[in-house]
Amino acid sequence: MARQSILVTGSSGLIGSEVCMYFGRELGWTIHGLDNNQRAVFFGPQGDTRWNQQRLQQELPAFVHHELDIRDRIGVASLVGELRPDVIVHAAAQPSHDRAAAIPFDDFDTNAVGTLNLLEAARRSCPESPFVHMSTNKVYGDAPNRIPLRELETRWDYADSAFEHGIPESFTIDQSQHSLFGASKVAADVMVQEYGRYFGMPTCCLRGGCLTGPNHSGVELHGFLSYLIKCNVEGKPYKVFGYKGKQVRDNIHAFDVARFIAAVADAPREGEVYNLGGGKGNSCSILEAFTLAERVTGRPQVFEYVDQNRIGDHICYYSDLRKMRAHYPQWDLTRSLEATVAEIADAWLTARPHA
Numbered sequence: 001m002a003r004q005s006i007l008v009t010g011s012s013g014l015i016g017s018e019v020c021m022y023f024g025r026e027l028g029w030t031i032h033g034l035d036n037n038q039r040a041v042f043f044g045p046q047g048d049t050r051w052n053q054q055r056l057q058q059e060l061p062a063f064v065h066h067e068l069d070i071r072d073r074i075g076v077a078s079l080v081g082e083l084r085p086d087v088i089v090h091a092a093a094q095p096s097h098d099r100a101a102a103i104p105f106d107d108f109d110t111n112a113v114g115t116l117n118l119l120e121a122a123r124r125s126c127p128e129s130p131f132v133h134m135s136t137n138k139v140y141g142d143a144p145n146r147i148p149l150r151e152l153e154t155r156w157d158y159a160d161s162a163f164e165h166g167i168p169e170s171f172t173i174d175q176s177q178h179s180l181f182g183a184s185k186v187a188a189d190v191m192v193q194e195y196g197r198y199f200g201m202p203t204c205c206l207r208g209g210c211l212t213g214p215n216h217s218g219v220e221l222h223g224f225l226s227y228l229i230k231c232n233v234e235g236k237p238y239k240v241f242g243y244k245g246k247q248v249r250d251n252i253h254a255f256d257v258a259r260f261i262a263a264v265a266d267a268p269r270e271g272e273v274y275n276l277g278g279g280k281g282n283s284c285s286i287l288e289a290f291t292l293a294e295r296v297t298g299r300p301q302v303f304e305y306v307d308q309n310r311i312g313d314h315i316c317y318y319s320d321l322r323k324m325r326a327h328y329p330q331w332d333l334t335r336s337l338e339a340t341v342a343e344i345a346d347a348w349l350t351a352r353p354h355a
C-alpha cells in the first residue's frame with residue numbers, strides 16, 4: 001500500500017514541525033512541509049526557523065521541503081494539485097497581535113487570504129482530505145475579559161462558576177476587541193468552518209491557547225513561555241505588560257497538539273471547532289511561570305513591569321477541554337506544565353543550535 005502523505009504549512013514553525021515529526025516518526029507518513037521562513041521577516045533573526053527546517057530534513061527521511069509563500073495563490077493551487085495529500089494541516093501564519101498593527105496587509109494576506117488559497121486548492125484537488133487549521137483563542141477577542149474575575153495571590157481566576165472548566169467553543173467571537181491579528185484569524189476561522197458546512201469538506205479549526213515546546217523560536221512578541229524561559233536562562237529582563245503579572249494562560253505542549261491533530265485526521269467531522277489548550281490544569285499566570293522557571297533552572301527571573309496591558313490581551317483564559325475529550329476520548333494531555341517548562345529550559349540551555 002502507498003504511504004500516506006500529509007501537507008503541513010508552516011512546517012518550520014513550532015506546531016508545523018511537531019506535526020511533521022509526529023506523522024513522520026510515529027505514523028510513517030510521507031511529509032511535505034511548506035514554509036518560506038517568513039517568521040524571520042516578521043520578527044527578525046531571532047525568529048528565524050531555518051534551523052528547524054534543517055532538523056526535519058536531517059531527522060525525517062521522508063520529508064520534502066517546499067519553499068513557497070501561502071500568499072502565492074497559483075503556487076499553492078499547483079502544489080496541492082500535484083501532491084493531492086491525504087491530510088492538510090495549516091499552521092503557517094503571522095502569529096503576533098502587536099506585529100499585525102505594523103503590517104496589516106501582510107498580516108491579513110497571510111492569515112486570511114493565505115488560508116483561503118489553501119482551502120480553495122484543497123476543494124479543487126482533494127476535497128475528501130481532512131483539513132486542520134490552526135486558529136487561536138484570540139478569535140474571542142477580549143470578550144473573556146468581561147467575565148467577572150476574582151483576584152488571587154498570584155493569578156486572576158473566573159468568579160463565575162459557568163466558566164469553572166474554562167472557555168467553551170460556544171463563547172461569542174463578536175463585538176469585542178481582537179487586534180488586527182485576531183480579526184484576520186477570525187476571517188480564516190469562519191472561512192474554514194464554511195468550507196466544512198457549505199462544501200461538506202472535513203475541515204476543523206483548533207483555537208489554540210498557548211501552544212509551546214522546545215522547538216519554538218520564542219520572541220518577545222510571540223511565544224510567551226518559550227521567550228520567558230529564554231530570558232530566565234540568559235538573565236535578560238522579561239517585560240510584564242499590565243494586569244499585575246497575574247494574567248493567566250493555558251499551555252499545551254506541541255506534542256499533545258500533534259496527537260490531537262492526528263486524532264482529528266483519523267476521524268474528521270465537518271466544519272468543527274475546538275478550544276485547544278492546556279486547560280485549567282496546565283494554566284499559569286506570568287508570576288507563576290517565573291516561579292516555575294526559577295525552580296527548573298535554579299536561576300532568578302529578572303523582569304520589568306510595564307503598567308500598560310497589551311491590546312486585546314486576555315486577563316484570564318483557559319480552554320474548556322470537554323468537547324475535545326468527548327469527541328476524541330482516546331486523546332488526553334500527556335505533558336504537565338512543569339515537564340514542558342523543563343523541556344524548554346533544557347532546549348535553551350543545551351540543544352538549540354541557533355540560540
Ligand SMILES: NC(=O)c1ccc[n+]([C@@H]2O[C@H](COP(=O)([O-])OP(=O)(O)OC[C@H]3O[C@@H](n4cnc5c(N)ncnc54)[C@H](O)[C@@H]3O)[C@@H](O)[C@H]2O)c1
Pocket residue numbers: 009010011012013014015016034035036037038039040049068069070071090091092093094095110114134135136137207208209210211212216217223224
Ligand atoms: N504558538 C502559540 O502559542 C499559538 C497559539 C494559538 C494559535 N497559534 C496558531 O498556530 C499556528 C502555528 O503557530 P506557531 O506557534 O507554530 O507559529 P510559528 O511562527 O512558530 O510558525 C509559523 C511558520 O509559518 C511560516 N510562515 C509564516 N508566513 C508564511 C507564509 N506566508 N508562507 C509560508 N510560510 C509562512 C513561518 O516562517 C513559520 O515557520 C498559527 O496559525 C498560530 O496563529 C499559535
